[in-house]
Amino acid sequence: AQLDATVARDQGVNAFLEITYDLALKTAAETDRLRAAGAKLGPLAGVPVAFKDNLNMVGSHTTCGSRMLQYFDSPYTATCVQRLIDAGATPLGKTNMDEFAFGSSTESSHFGPTHNPWETNHVPGGSSGGSAAAVAAGEATVALGSDTGGSIRQPASFCGVVGLKPTYGAVSRYGVVAFGSSLDQVGPMARSVEDVALVMNALTGAGKDPRDTTSQDVPVDFLEHLEDPIEGRRVGVVPAMMEAEGLSPEMRHAMYEARCALEDQGAELVEVDLPSLAAAISAYYVIGPCEAFSNLARFDGVRYGYQEPGCATLAEQTSLSRAHGFGAEAKRRQLLGAYLLASGVYDEYYMPALEARTLITEDYRAAFEQCDVLLMPVVPRTAFWHGEMSNPTDMYLSDLFTISSNIAGNGSISVPLGLGRDTKMPISAQLQAAPFRDRTLLTFARALE
Ligand code: GLN
Numbered sequence: 001a002q003l004d005a006t007v008a009r010d011q012g013v014n015a016f017l018e019i020t021y022d023l024a025l026k027t028a029a030e031t032d033r034l035r036a037a038g039a040k041l042g043p044l045a046g047v048p049v050a051f052k053d054n055l056n057m058v059g060s061h062t063t064c065g066s067r068m069l070q071y072f073d074s075p076y077t078a079t080c081v082q083r084l085i086d087a088g089a090t091p092l093g094k095t096n097m098d099e100f101a102f103g104s105s106t107e108s109s110h111f112g113p114t115h116n117p118w119e120t121n122h123v124p125g126g127s128s129g130g131s132a133a134a135v136a137a138g139e140a141t142v143a144l145g146s147d148t149g150g151s152i153r154q155p156a157s158f159c160g161v162v163g164l165k166p167t168y169g170a171v172s173r174y175g176v177v178a179f180g181s182s183l184d185q186v187g188p189m190a191r192s193v194e195d196v197a198l199v200m201n202a203l204t205g206a207g208k209d210p211r212d213t214t215s216q217d218v219p220v221d222f223l224e225h226l227e228d229p230i231e232g233r234r235v236g237v238v239p240a241m242m243e244a245e246g247l248s249p250e251m252r253h254a255m256y257e258a259r260c261a262l263e264d265q266g267a268e269l270v271e272v273d274l275p276s277l278a279a280a281i282s283a284y285y286v287i288g289p290c291e292a293f294s295n296l297a298r299f300d301g302v303r304y305g306y307q308e309p310g311c312a313t314l315a316e317q318t319s320l321s322r323a324h325g326f327g328a329e330a331k332r333r334q335l336l337g338a339y340l341l342a343s344g345v346y347d348e349y350y351m352p353a354l355e356a357r358t359l360i361t362e363d364y365r366a367a368f369e370q371c372d373v374l375l376m377p378v379v380p381r382t383a384f385w386h387g388e389m390s391n392p393t394d395m396y397l398s399d400l401f402t403i404s405s406n407i408a409g410n411g412s413i414s415v416p417l418g419l420g421r422d423t424k425m426p427i428s429a430q431l432q433a434a435p436f437r438d439r440t441l442l443t444f445a446r447a448l449e
Pocket of ligand 1: 101102103104126127146147148149150151152179288399
């Protein structure tokens, strides 16, 4: 019945690229069997989940929204996916995304755009737009997305769901198709903070993953302290962010209200400064494309995915497979990365970007000495129309508030605040905390819910 409902609701939304009937029925039958035998059920028993299509899951394709991987069968299952299945979750299928996670609107998917369930002529955000839309439309209870520069938090905010980007290293990246390996992090999207906590327990409960050397133990119960009062605790605000010029008036108003809501519960507001944040966009659009260029070099028309037929030489096969397998944005990022890493250019851009990264990380360290969490917008405005952001640079600039926590690696969450007073579209606030203080994020997010 859940599968039928999901398929029916997905008409007009296009959140799913693939529904994994067999897997879903198999895991559901296993749950029924355990229940009938009186065995202990997992904490996510029977919960319908959806996975972004850059997460490998045996029994499904992993297309990354690209023609390059259109027919690619997952050779193994990502640890994050496996852990949810081990907790009893029912895998419904794979969700649409910007090609290889490059983008903020899910419009660059080779398989057509996903529509925002609130207003289908609007984008759901991206790159995890399919996951956000699936949760918002009630097609899945929870979904996993990946966030390299905001791709969980921004679509969560456009679709009015909760989206957590955990601290880098909290969730294994094994089996996740890499975009920017030093920035990528997988995390949950759900309709409540409590559901996010449940999924985090499943993702981290078994400890670090030996298959991802950057993964770390997170020995906390995310459900614990969820209802703790925030009285007397400190919330940092960066005045320049809350009053940023590009912020829509309704967004500014919503941020003001979020700030008051926290104050009403006894939190103490402190003003903090993140002086190097101005360099975040430039640093991200250097580091991200450089890492993407090197990660996507594996798609050579030989080992994976699309292979141009009838080529006379290997060089021709590689070049035509890449030319016809990748879409425009994927090519743009890789060309940019190739250029930035060229000798002579490297010193001028890549090194300064790494220096900016250190400064931004230092800024955060200093800020979190003064406060428990930072409150800031997720995006400058609510969901835009399909086709509205046709200029890539405008799209890049809209990542202003999300990318810094990927650069510094700390956790951040997008919490719905209701509908914007002007656009009547979902509006959210972002909270950020020091590395591995993701549970603190959930406590404050709960207070805003
Ligand atoms: N919008 C950002 C980009 O285009 C972030 C993408 C992401 O987090 N995967 O790079």
